[in-house]
Amino acid sequence: MAGKGGATPSTYSPSPTTQKTKSLSFGNDDVLRPDDREWHQCRPAFFQIGVVAAAAGSAYADFGSTKVIVSVFGPRESKKAMMYSDIGRLNCNVSYTTFATPVRGQGSDHKEFSSMLHKALEGAIILETFPKTTVDVFALVLESGGSDLPVVISCASLALADAGIMMYDLVTSVSVSFLGKNLVLDPTLEEESYQDGSLILTWMPSRNKVTQLTITGEWSTPKINEGMKICMDACSKFSQIMKSCLKGLDSALEEEDSNVD
């Protein structure tokens, strides 16, 4: 430490040189995305269950450079201060590691993610099966590479299934970004920083029900329609990977192309 006299603080921080320096020509159709994907192609997805020994259920998900880990605890006794309730409770928390983002410590301004995760999962869990008790869902974003919330939601539903919590269906989630005139499926952090609007669809694939839809920015109705169709198509493909992961089949790195015509 002392030997470095006068040098800048030696904490490691991945240099954010690629961020916002090059102007991407997103309006151009024949330009591929920074990671050579098609507009309507997802990043390769990987899921694994049972990664945290101490938790009742856990899952790890890895979508390109977005890496999250979700642990589920309980059902256990609710906190003392809470009111009596005939049905179970769901308690969600999303947090970022300090090294999750390119600039150190920037991932903490996602306070709304916890409540959004709660709303996305609440409708899919059969809360009547564990009256008066609480199920805790802790999501930790290890690396933030864009589309963090959708990955967290899908991963959390897998962790809940691993914990043996009764659910109506698995929950899958995918987001699209509006970039210029294109809809970009499963955007990366870089693409998200240029987006004009985003749509996050949370969907129960076999029940064909939407548990949450978050739209930001300016969207026309046909675009919302198109965006939802793209998302649902991608969600149903993710659900196949998630199912095979739960069934213990080898789901290692399955390339996703969900080209929508």
Added chain:
Amino acid sequence: MGKDSQWVTPGEVLGKASKFKAGRGAYVSPDNLTVYASLTGLRRILSPFPTHPTSWKFEFLRPTVEVTGHKAHGAIPEPGSIVIARVTKVMARMASADIMCLGTKSVREKFTGIIRLQDVRATEIDKVDMHMSFHPGDIVRAIVLSLGDARAYYLSTAKNELGVISAQSTAGATMVPISWTEMQCPLTGQIEHRKVAKVGQ
């Protein structure tokens, strides 16, 4: 895998509600009358009253489809379940206890229960003295009366087979029950009062 032992995940269709009843790990959707799985595990079909020779006559008796085999979440107390609990605190009107086992299974997470004065025994409930029934550290067998209030489950020991099943004397030895209200220390011969459970025959 055979048809009767298929590995399913939450949300998978198990059959039509007109053909099957939903057992454990399954539910019926009221929208399209379909039975879905709610857990991960093996799909099993249980025929109605398999030992009953005349069951084929009752066509309305549908087989039950259930999902078992994978880990389920830890047991949680429900009214009517027999629990083993450790007394943590004895007050004038109630004793609080930590539930440790549900039936024969130990709980994964701690649950607290309380035994109220009127639930200690079935007879002469106006003469019950809490301090002559339980001491902190006693292991009691109790039945869950209700989900209780926000804090704890309500437990009852108002049955012969319910009450203290293991207790230590002040000398530190495990006491021997000598009647349904008394236990004796094998080291000092001292007699202490408890609401003793009738164990075995």
